[in-house]
Amino acid sequence: MQKTLTCIICPVGCEITVTGIDKTIEKIEGNECKRGIQYATNEFIDPRRILTTTVKIDGTNLPVVSVRSDKPLPKNIIFNCMEVLKKVCIQAPVKIGQVVIENILDTGVNIITTRC
Numbered sequence: 001m002q003k004t005l006t007c008i009i010c011p012v013g014c015e016i017t018v019t020g021i022d023k024t025i026e027k028i029e030g031n032e033c034k035r036g037i038q039y040a041t042n043e044f045i046d047p048r049r050i051l052t053t054t055v056k057i058d059g060t061n062l063p064v065v066s067v068r069s070d071k072p073l074p075k076n077i078i079f080n081c082m083e084v085l086k087k088v089c090i091q092a093p094v095k096i097g098q099v100v101i102e103n104i105l106d107t108g109v110n111i112i113t114t115r116c
Contacts, residue, residue: 005043009035018044048072051111055085055100059092066114067100073109080105 016030054064101111
């Protein structure tokens with residue numbers, strides 16, 4: 001399998017091609033720095049993303065409050081996390097950084113508020 005990525009680690013934005021099978025990398029080409037190798041490796045083997053979204057809130061004039069994951073989540077479970085979060089409703093007042101869901105889907109990642 002071959003995957004082409006645009007590296008986002010530095011402003012150069014190298015187009016990196018990773019060749020491999022399953023989670024085994026055979027070749028990485030196109031990076032101009034070592035950081036590109038690490039980025040491409042992570043994206044090929046275990047892509048992760050910070051989840052940013054909103055959850056419902058009661059007790060205020062705003063219908064929702066913004067939240068995010070405190071660490072990157074595996075990309076393949078982002079939609080599962082969204083299903084959990086759309087059922088959540090928290091009570092005002094909230095503080096920035098308040099944990100809304102601890103250890104979402106047993107990932108070790110917390111969902112925290114980003115607005116009060």
